[in-house]
Amino acid sequence: MQDDPLQQYARDRVEELPGAGLEHPFGPHWEVFTVRGKVFMLLTEVTGEPIVILKAAPEDGRALREQYPGITPGYHMNKRHWITLHPGGDLPEQLVEDLVTESYLLLVENLPRAERPVDPDAFGQEAP
Template identity: 50%
Template sequence: MDALELRELAAACTDDLPGAELEHRSDPDWDLYKVGGKIFLMMTDLPGRPVVVVKAEPEHAEALRAQYADITPGYHMDKKHWITLEGGGTIGEKLVRELVTESYHLVVAGLPKRLVPVPEG
């Protein structure tokens, strides 16, 4: 999966997450996905390569960085709790979906009860 496909897939994963909202910042150029006002997914372009940044449990983040060449410490974030996903072929669609969803649930778990979104239906 190339970097643009990675970003498109990560963005599409947010469609089914209750309360997920997109905020675009132009200086610097970031797409921020939030729930309850807290970021769970970020996308930007590093020099020459688009990236996706998600939250992960520290032990899981460490294991993922060791296993996948295209997963590195979180760009511009706490390196223990955030990871950067890059296109390059070692990350598959299923893993991206799992990581975006996990990041969302980690952030929701830390929200005050009044801000936790209720699924529709």
């Protein structure tokens, strides 16, 4: 990994997400993060830079691409439903963590209820 901390922010956040796991189905140059076998994040440097690829709601992805030059459509993924985060320092750590969490929750909310490791509507909210 290069000096940019982008991928490390993403990895650190995944460690806090219940049911998330790391796989390498595309070889050693791709870190694929899944819940119940479904992908929510990919890390790679095959493009020549350490990138993070995440699920995003289409309207959120569009807004993020307009606001941040370091966010582009998903590399090798459906461009409406995935975004790519590029290194370079314009993406705050908290934003990266929030985008990883959102990608995870987008996947979890589409799992059958019995397979969900968390309730996507309540995850991250503190009890009253």
